Amino acid sequence: MQHDINHAAGNHAAGNRLDQWADHYAARTAGMSASEIRALFSVASRPEVVSLAGGMPNLAALPMDAVGHLAADLLGDHGTTALQYGSGQGDPLLREAILDVMELEQISGHADDVVVTTGSQQALDLVTRIFIDPGDVIVAEAPSYVGALGVFKAYQADVVHVPMDADGLVPELLDATLGRLAGEGRKVKFLYTVPNFHNPAGVTLSPERRPQVLQIARRHGVLVLEDNPYGLLGFDSGPLPALRSLDPEQVVYLGSFSKTFAPGLRVGWALAPHAVRDKLVLASESAILCPSAFSQALVRRYLEQHDWRHQIKLYRELYRERRDAMLAALEDLMPRSSWTVPDGGFYVWLQLPEGLDAKAMLPRAVTERVAYVPGTAFYAGRTDGADDATHDGRSHMRLSYCYPEPERIREGVRRLAAVVDGELTVRGTFGADATTGGIPGVPGRQGVESPGPDLQ
Numbered sequence: 429m430q431h432d433i434n435h436a437a438g439n440h441a442a443g444n445r446l447d448q449w450a451d452h453y454a455a456r457t458a459g460m461s462a463s464e465i466r467a468l469f470s471v472a473s474r475p476e477v478v479s480l481a482g483g484m485p486n487l488a489a490l491p492m493d494a495v496g497h498l499a500a501d502l503l504g505d506h507g508t509t510a511l512q513y514g515s516g517q518g519d520p521l522l523r524e525a526i527l528d529v530m531e532l533e534q535i536s537g538h539a540d541d542v543v544v545t546t547g548s549q550q551a552l553d554l555v556t557r558i559f560i561d562p563g564d565v566i567v568a569e570a571p572s573y574v575g576a577l578g579v580f581k582a583y584q585a586d587v588v589h590v591p592m593d594a595d596g597l598v599p600e601l602l603d604a605t606l607g608r609l610a611g612e613g614r615k616v617k618f619l620y621t622v623p624n625f626h627n628p629a630g631v632t633l634s635p636e637r638r639p640q641v642l643q644i645a646r647r648h649g650v651l652v653l654e655d656n657p658y659g660l661l662g663f664d665s666g667p668l669p670a671l672r673s674l675d676p677e678q679v680v681y682l683g684s685f686s687k688t689f690a691p692g693l694r695v696g697w698a699l700a701p702h703a704v705r706d707k708l709v710l711a712s713e714s715a716i717l718c719p720s721a722f723s724q725a726l727v728r729r730y731l732e733q734h735d736w737r738h739q740i741k742l743y744r745e746l747y748r749e750r751r752d753a754m755l756a757a758l759e760d761l762m763p764r765s766s767w768t769v770p771d772g773g774f775y776v777w778l779q780l781p782e783g784l785d786a787k788a789m790l791p792r793a794v795t796e797r798v799a800y801v802p803g804t805a806f807y808a809g810r811t812d813g814a815d816d817a818t819h820d821g822r823s824h825m826r827l828s829y830c831y832p833e834p835e836r837i838r839e840g841v842r843r844l845a846a847v848v849d850g851e852l853t854v855r856g857t858f859g860a861d862a863t864t865g866g867i868p869g870v871p872g873r874q875g876v877e878s879p880g881p882d883l884q
């Protein structure tokens with residue numbers, strides 16, 4: 429006991445700080461910040477809370493028996509290779525099979541130019557690692573996927589956002605931003621875009637805009653990073669041609685099996701121009717030696733032996749039903765708000781009535797047993813050509829419909845609508861400042877916040 433007390437006193441004398449290594453960390457860790465909304469989400473994961481926050485795929489539609497048999501056969505037949513180290517670039521036969529998946533988006537590539545990664549998240553990390561020095565510019569949509577912003581900040585990039593509308597990234601605004609940055613002598617290392625069923629905005633880059641965006645990028649000498657985990661999850665029509673299919677030399681394409689098969693396997697990939705591919709492989713080897721041989725072998729067996737196209741169809745039907753439930757509930761219940769209408773994927777982007785602040789409102793929502801992700805999580809820097817409040821996401825929220833049952837979605841929207849109603853009443857009664865900034869424990873936004881893996 430005496431020993432414990434002395435030990436505690438020693439710690440105290442050593443630094444009188446929570447973290448004795450605080451002045452040892454690399455400067456890049458300053459850009460890595462956990463969100464204060466994480467604390468709220470530990471409450472939000474309670475069963476009584478309807479979470480419209482998480483972006484987790486709904487695996488209820490996956491035939492676990494069939495996957496279990498594939499895994500058992502794999503270990504029985506080829507256990508010693510499946511559990512061994514593998515190639516840094518990834519299993520050549522899986523890379524071949526990935527070409528068939530990408531063919532659905534009219535991509536023709538070579539297996540040699542595919543790099544298998546630990547989810548597309550690792551591919552985001554690798555691309556950023558090989559292109560970004562501190563202070564380099566990345567142009568990204570406003571809003572952008574929170575997990576990508578976290579990577580960009582970790583490598584100390586300067587993110588400049590360009591607005592989207594219902595048809596995705598706005599080409600004229602992209603052109604203007606790239607022109608302005610060139611005029612300032614700033615080199616843009618790449619354009620980060622999620623063209624299909626955007627996370628968090630729910631919109632899709634229209635077919636007309638695709639060649640325009642590529643032409644603008646080409647004219648300004650900017651590489652395009654096309655992040656496409658949701659492209660095969662369209663509800664109403666077949667997949668659009670990938671940007672990569674239109675301009676192979678200008679685009680690094682990222683794909684993933686997380687949403688079309690299972691995220692727990694952590695298998696994604698990059699398809700890159702040859703020289704970029706070389707650097708990605710070297711960077712990946714230094715980070716992880718090789719992607720999981722077991723996961724890759726299981727995905728390969730799944731693609732060979734399971735009707736994966738049919739499985740994607742089942743997922744699309746499941747998500748479409750939930751999308752419809754959310755849109756109907758919003759239409760019926762949500763006061764004075766507007767939202768995007770996604771044709772696929774997992775997300776609706778909702779704009780609150782003027783003056784309401786989604787982050788300030790979150791504690792009240794969680795108290796009312798509903799959770800969402802406030803829009804500010806999806807912004808990392810300034811948005812070009814916009815200086816009003818709607819362009820830092822504070823008046824927006826991301827609502828996910830991928831996980832809860834349709835009746836739970838409706839119940840969640842009903843609770844959320846009641847919270848919005850309450851905020852509007854407070855504003856009406858106490859004036860314009862009543863709903864912003866006055867919520868204890870919700871400080872202003874600082875840097876990029878990561879709400880955590882289950883909320884990506």
Ligand SMILES: Cc1ncc(COP(=O)(O)O)c(C=O)c1O
Pocket residue numbers: 483546547548549550573575622627655656657683684685686691694695696884
């Ligand atoms: C736009 C986007 N990119 C990348 C990822 C990472 O996916 P994974 O690493 O599971 O392939 C996600 C996950 O939600 C995402 O939404």
